[in-house]
Amino acid sequence: MLQATDLNAIRAIITRAKRWDLFFSILGVLSLMVGVLTFTVLFVDMAIQGVPRLTLDFFTSFPSRRAANAGILSAWVGTVLVMLVTALSAVPLGVAAGVYLEEYAPKNWMTDIIEINISNLAGIPSIVYGLLALGLFVYYFGFGQSILSAGLTLALLILPVIIVATRESIRAIPQSIHEGSYACGATTWQTVSDHILPYSSAGILTGVIIGMARAIGETAPIITIGALTFIAFLPNAPFAGDPPAGLFDWILAPFTVMPIQMFNWTSRPEAEFQINAAAAGFVLVFMTLAMNGLAIYLRYQLRKNIKW
Amino acid sequence: MQIQTGLDAGVEGALLKAEVRDLDFYYGAFHALKRVSMPIYDHKVTALIGPSGCGKSTLLRCFNRMHDLYPGNRYAGGGIVFHPDNTNLLAPDVDPIEVRMRISMVFQKPNPFPKSIYENVAYSLRVRGMRNKSELDDRVELALKGAALWNEVSNRLQELGANLSGGQQQRLCIARALASDPEIILFDEPTSALDPIATASIEELVTELKEKVTILIVTHNMQQAARISDFTAYMYLGEMVEFGVTDQIFIKPQKKATEDYITGRFG
Numbered sequence: 001m002l003q004a005t006d007l008n009a010i011r012a013i014i015t016r017a018k019r020w021d022l023f024f025s026i027l028g029v030l031s032l033m034v035g036v037l038t039f040t041v042l043f044v045d046m047a048i049q050g051v052p053r054l055t056l057d058f059f060t061s062f063p064s065r066r067a068a069n070a071g072i073l074s075a076w077v078g079t080v081l082v083m084l085v086t087a088l089s090a091v092p093l094g095v096a097a098g099v100y101l102e103e104y105a106p107k108n109w110m111t112d113i114i115e116i117n118i119s120n121l122a123g124i125p126s127i128v129y130g131l132l133a134l135g136l137f138v139y140y141f142g143f144g145q146s147i148l149s150a151g152l153t154l155a156l157l158i159l160p161v162i163i164v165a166t167r168e169s170i171r172a173i174p175q176s177i178h179e180g181s182y183a184c185g186a187t188t189w190q191t192v193s194d195h196i197l198p199y200s201s202a203g204i205l206t207g208v209i210i211g212m213a214r215a216i217g218e219t220a221p222i223i224t225i226g227a228l229t230f231i232a233f234l235p236n237a238p239f240a241g242d243p244p245a246g247l248f249d250w251i252l253a254p255f256t257v258m259p260i261q262m263f264n265w266t267s268r269p270e271a272e273f274q275i276n277a278a279a280a281g282f283v284l285v286f287m288t289l290a291m292n293g294l295a296i297y298l299r300y301q302l303r304k305n306i307k308w
Numbered sequence: 309m310q311i312q313t314g315l316d317a318g319v320e321g322a323l324l325k326a327e328v329r330d331l332d333f334y335y336g337a338f339h340a341l342k343r344v345s346m347p348i349y350d351h352k353v354t355a356l357i358g359p360s361g362c363g364k365s366t367l368l369r370c371f372n373r374m375h376d377l378y379p380g381n382r383y384a385g386g387g388i389v390f391h392p393d394n395t396n397l398l399a400p401d402v403d404p405i406e407v408r409m410r411i412s413m414v415f416q417k418p419n420p421f422p423k424s425i426y427e428n429v430a431y432s433l434r435v436r437g438m439r440n441k442s443e444l445d446d447r448v449e450l451a452l453k454g455a456a457l458w459n460e461v462s463n464r465l466q467e468l469g470a471n472l473s474g475g476q477q478q479r480l481c482i483a484r485a486l487a488s489d490p491e492i493i494l495f496d497e498p499t500s501a502l503d504p505i506a507t508a509s510i511e512e513l514v515t516e517l518k519e520k521v522t523i524l525i526v527t528h529n530m531q532q533a534a535r536i537s538d539f540t541a542y543m544y545l546g547e548m549v550e551f552g553v554t555d556q557i558f559i560k561p562q563k564k565a566t567e568d569y570i571t572g573r574f575g
Contacts, residue, residue, distance in 0.1 A: 107379045176419035183372060184432045184484065185409040194431070199422060306422040307470035 043285060050279030058279060062232040063261065067272030072280050074231045075261035078147070079216060079287070081235065081250060082257055085151020086158065086215055091208055094159050095197075098166025098204075103192055122160035129157050130224025138225050145226040146252045147235065153221050158211030165207020169200035174308050202302035209295035213288045219259040229264040231256045258284045322349040322538075323391070325492065325522045326371075330386035331398075333366060333375070340366045342546045343386065348492070350391075353514060353523040355537035355554065357530060359569070363546040364526045368494050371397065371524065372411045373404035390491075409436065412485035413494040417501045418477035420469030420484075425452075425461050428469045428480055432488040447487055454520065455483035456513050475506025482513065486521070493517065495525040499532065511536050530570060534558050542566045 061071025097118075105111045133153035143149045173196060181191040197204075235253030236245035258280060265277035326348040333341035341363050348354055356364035366375075370388060375381035387396040390410070397407050412432065420428050429448045430438075438444055448465075452458040457479040461472070469480050478498060485493050495514065499507040514523060514536050527533050533540050533554065540557040542549045542565075550557060550566040561567045568574040 174419070176415055176417055177421060179374060179377070180415065180419040180421065180481075180484075181431075182377060183374065183408055183413040183415075184435055185405055185412075185488070186431075186435045187405055190435055194434075195421060305468060307468060308422065 043282075046278045046281050046285070049275055050277075050282040053275050053279035054282070058276075063230055063264070064232075067268075067270055067276055070265075070273075070276055072258065072261055072283065074234060075256050075258045075280065076283065077234055078227075078231075078255035079257045081147050082150045082154065082222075082255065083212060083216060085147060085251065086154040087208070087212060089152055090155035090158050090162055090211065093155070094162025094208075094211075095166050095204060097159075098163045098170065099192055099196065101163070102167050102170040103188055103196065118160050118163055122164065125220075126157055126218055127220040127224055129153055130221030132156070133221060134225050144252060145228070145254055147255045148251045149225050150222050150227060150255065150257070153225060154215040154218060157218065157221065158215050161211035161214065162204070162207055165210070166200070166204050169203025169207070170196055172203060173199050177308065199306055202299045202306070205302065206295045206299050209291050209298075213291045216288060216291070217259055217284065219257075219263060222257055222260060223263075227260055228254050228256050229260055258287075322352055324348070325350040325391055326397075327389045327391070328367070328370075328386070329389060331367070331370065331388065332384040332386055333363075333370060334382040334384050335366075336380040340546050341370070344543070344546075344548045345386075346541050346548055346551045348522060348524060349539060350522050351518050352538040353518050353525060353536055354539040354541065355533035356524070356526045356541050356543060357528075357533050357569075358543035358549075359574075360528075361545075362543045364541075364543050365496055366546075367543070368496055368524060368526050371492065371494055372408045372413050373397065374413070376404045409488065410490060411492045411494060412488060412490040413496065414478070414481050414485050414498050416497045418474060418481050420472070420477050420480050422468065422470060424466045425469050425472070425480060426465040429483045429487050432484055436488060448483075451483040451487035452480075454486045454517070455479045456509065456516075457483055473506070475502050475509060478502060478506065478510055479513065482510075482517075486517070490521060492522045492524060495523065495527075497526050497528055500528060507532075530558075542569060544569070 058071045059076065060073055061069060062073050063075075064070040101111065101115065105114075130153060133149060133156070137143045137149040137152050138145060143152075177195060177199070178191065181195045186194065231254060235250035235255065237250070238245060238247045262277050262280045262284065265273040265280065268274075324347055328344055328346045328348075331341050331344045332339070344363070344367060346354075356367060358364050369375055370383070375383070383398045387398045389395070390397050395402060397411075421431065423431070426448055429451050430444050433444055433447055438447070449458060449462075452461060457476060460476060461467075461480075469477060472480060478501075482493075482498075498514075499510050502510065511532060514525065517523060518538075525533075525537065537554045539551065540554045541551040542557065542561075542563075544565060550561060550563045552562070557566060558570060561570060565574075
C-alpha cells in the first residue's frame with residue numbers, strides 16, 4: 001500500500017517536471033518560426049510579384065529607361081564574373097592560410113595574435129573592406145572600377161570565413177589518422193596532400209560556398225569601389241570583337257552586379273520597376289539557395305567514402 | 309645499464325638492436341621518463357608493462373619520435389642508440405622522418421586511413437617513393453600475407469579499410485607497418501580495443517612477426533606480456549624498475565615492486 005502511494009507521488013513529480021519539456025519545445029518552435037516564416041513570407045511575396053516578369057527577355061536584356069524592356073543581362077553576367085574572380089583568389093589563399101595555421105605554424109604568441117585577428121576580420125563591416133579596396137585595388141594598383149577590383153574585394157571579405165572553415169574541418173580529422181600518417185614516415189606536406197586535404201575537402205567546400213553565398217549578396221563594398229548602376233554592355237568575351245580581345249580583357253571591364261541592379265530599381269518611383277526589382281531579387285535568392293544546395297550535395301558525395 | 313644475473317640464458321645468441329641509455333623526457337614541466345635504460349634485442353619481442361601513467365607509452369613513442377609532433381615535449385638527456393649503425397635516434401640532427409622510416413608503429417585503436425585496403429598498405433611504400441605498379445602490388449600482397457589478412461581481403465582490395473572488422477582493421481594497420489620492411493615495429497596496446505578472438509589472432513601474429521622484425525610492445529595485460537614476449541620491462545612512475553627475460557620477471561622477479569605488481573598486490 002505504501003509502495004503504491006510512492007508510485008503515484010513519483011508519477012506526479014514526473015508530470016510536473018515534464019511540463020518544462022513541453023514549455024521549452026513550444027518556445028523552440030516559436031523561435032524557429034520567427035526566422036523561417038519571415039523568410040518564407042518575404043520570398044513568397046517576392047515570387048508573386050516577380051515571377052511573372054521572369055521571361056527569357058528579362059535575362060537577355062540590358063537595363064532600360066522603360067521598365068517593361070529592362071533586363072538583368074549585365075547584372076547576372078557581372079555577378080558570375082565577379083564571383084569567379086572571388087573564388088579563384090579567395091579559395092587558394094584561404095585554404096593555404098588555414099592549412100598553414102593548423103599544420104605548420106609554430107605554437108607561439110605570434111600565431112595567437114594572428115588567430116585572434118582572423119576571428120576579428122570576420123566581424124569587420126563590409127563597407128570598410130570597400131574603402132580599403134577603393135584605396136588599394138582601384139587607385140594604388142590601378143585596377144580601376146573593374147571586375148577584378150570587385151572580385152578581390154569580396155575575396156578579402158570571405159577570406160576569414162574560408163580560413164575558419166578550413167581549420168575546423170582539419171581539426172575534425174581524428175588525431176590518430178594524423179599520427180598514423182606521420183608514423184608511416186610521411187613529411188608534413190605528404191600528410192597534408194595525401195590525408196588532411198582530401199579528408200577535409202567536404203568541410204572546406206561547404207565553407208567556401210557559404211562564403212560565396214554571402215559575397216553574392218554584398219552591395220556596400222561594391223558600391224564603395226564605384227560599380228556602375230546603369231550599364232548597357234557586356235565585358236569583351238575572350239577573342240571576340242575586332243581587334244580580338246585578350247583572354248583576360250574582361251577582368252578590367254566596368255560592371256554591375258545583381259544587388260546593385262536591384263538597389264537601382266527599388267529607388268525608382270515607378271511601380272513597374274518595383275516588379276523588376278522583385279524579379280531580380282527572386283533570381284538572386286535562387287542563386288544563393290542553389291549554391292547552398294550544391295554545397296549540401298557535394299558534402300554528401302565527398303563524405304560518403306570517409307569513415308573513421 | 310647493468311644486465312642482471314639470470315638473464316644470460318635468454319640473452320645468449322641475441323644481438324642488441326637498440327639501447328635506451330639514461331633517457332630523460334619531459335612533457336612541458338612534467339618529468340615523464342627518469343634516466344630510463346634498457347636493451348632491445350634483435351628479432352625478439354620486448355614487452356613494456358606497468359600501471360597507467362608509468363611512462364611505458366611515452367617511452368615507446370620516443371622510438372619513432374612521435375613526441376616531436378607536439379610542442380612542449382623535450383628529450384632532456386640520454387638517448388636511444390640504434391644498432392648496428394650506432395645512430396642516436398633522439399639526436400637533434402637526426403631527422404624524425406628518417407627514424408620513422410626505420411621504425412614503424414601500430415596504434416592502440418586501429419587507425420586505417422579512409423582509403424581502400426590496398427591504398428592503406430601501399431601508403432608506407434608511396435611515401436618512400438615507390439611508384440611502380442607491379443612492385444607495389446607485390447609488396448602490398450606480401451605485407452597483407454605477413455599480417456595474416458590476405459586470405460580475407462584478396463578479392464576486395466579496393467574496398468574501404470573502415471569496412472573491415474576491428475581485428476581485421478588492426479591487422480591492416482600491422483600490414484601497413486610491415487610493408488616498408490622496418491627494423492622495429494612498435495605496438496602501443498594493440499589489442500586493448502579488440503575482442504578476445506581478435507586479440508588472440510593479433511598475439512599469434514606478433515609471435516610470428518619476430519622472425520622478420522624486432523618488436524617492442526606496450527601492454528596493460530600481464531598475461532599477454534607473459535604469453536608473447538621474450539623480454540619484459542616493468543616501469544613505474546617514469547622509472548625503469550626491472551628489465552629481464554620474461555620467464556624470470558614473471559616467476560622470479562628481482563625486485564619487490566615488480567613482484568607486487570605482477571602478483572596483483574598493486575596496480
